[in-house]
Amino acid sequence: MIHQYKLGGYNIVLDVPSGSLHVVDEVAYDIIGLFEKESKENILSAMKEKYADREDITPSDVEECYAQVESLRDMGKLFVPDNFESMAGKLKEKTSGVVKALCLHIAHTCNLNCSYCFASQGKYHGERAVMSYEVGKRALDFLIENSGTRRNLEVDFFGGEPLLNFEVVKELVKYARSIEGAAGKNFRFTLTTNGMLIDDDVIDFSNREMSNVVLSLDGRKEIHDRFRVDYAGRGSFDTIVPKFQKLVEARGGKNYYMRGTFTHANPDFLEDIKVMLDLGFKELSMEPVVAAPGDPAELTEADIKVVMEQYEKLAELMLKKHKEGDPFTFYHYMIDLKGGPCIYKRISGCGSGTEYMAVTPWGDLYPCHQFVGDEKYKLGNIYDGVTNKEAQAEFASCNVYKKKECRDCWARLYCSGGCAANAYHATGSITGIYEKGCELFKKRMECALMLAIAKELGE
């Protein structure tokens, strides 16, 4: 399967199974589009007719171009068949029972009251609660016990707002550091925070211990303060921005992400990206809200059109800034063409429910943070392990080739089948697809590939 499109002044052809990427002229673009549908004779004659009036494209150019396409096919860089299906379950099968990442719900409570929160203001449709040190410690032990030969273990301090339980976060990191060496493990911690409680202590600790910090900021003050308000209804923008700036400045180059959500209120999210840049932030991520149908925050069809244009304009802005020597990162446009994950990872689907789980404040295990509170998907707990084998098997069997829509989609080796929670909420099944999310994802990948090409060609 190939995917061909025009963007940023380039004619781009992606050979999906091999990952080969080509920038082609208009004749090659046309020939490649017809190559598998028509005979050589028909293609050559159609091209010679189409370009008959063009002095710069002679009949011998057309024939030469066809030969170049044939050559790339013979080299395994075009029209490569997808023979990966039999490998699809292998990685999960090989690592069955191995857990390497936990999302610790350190606080099911929050000091902000954002109406668009998927976690219902941090409570996950349940009671307010914070994780005790004992539960957190057991969760870390559970992770080590179940991590097999995996060395790198990821732990995300999540909520609600994790800094409402900061002392426990600090104690858990201290505990993890005390045992990781002897266990032959390396903990990588992430903190996801709304910023309200950031102080010098949090900054010092995060910059010392957190591999990554995810800082929630929606961009323009009026956009941010529309949803991200305290319980008195006051916007949080003015409180958190100086704290984020101080933390990022002190971070000294270590990973962080300013992460925003765009909704029906701001499909023109590039304006929010520009505000983040003006505030001095360079590592940015903005994602579309995932809202229930009818929710006022939900993106409409008209909004989606705006968002699609915004993605292209964002790519243009990134290229401009890159050329000016003032680059910034957009999380969803990061793509490593020469590296990146192997094919096993690309086809095995999301690791939720298998190698990755969420832990509630009282120690229950769920496939990921987005399933917490849904009893059907409660997997077990950190004391007895996974007991709901049926639910876990459903996640283990989930891969790219289990979804009929993905089989025909060119982006399948870049999304790995998408988010199980989004699929579940949109269709009632984790093997369904969230169509709106797919459309946006494909647009992001087209932009990401175009940007990578422009940088590679030094243009």
Add this chain to the structure above:
Amino acid sequence: MTHIKTIETKNLCDSAKNGGCGECQTSCQSACKTSCGIANQQCESKKADK
């Protein structure tokens, strides 16, 4: 005349030979809490080789 410029990319078919170590990051553990993707992830064994 060259009609096609091929950009250097990792050959995904070849990655079937030595891949599958499982050390790489889980799909949704970083900035991305609502949209799983793998395009922006790194290969951990490649990182270790450097």
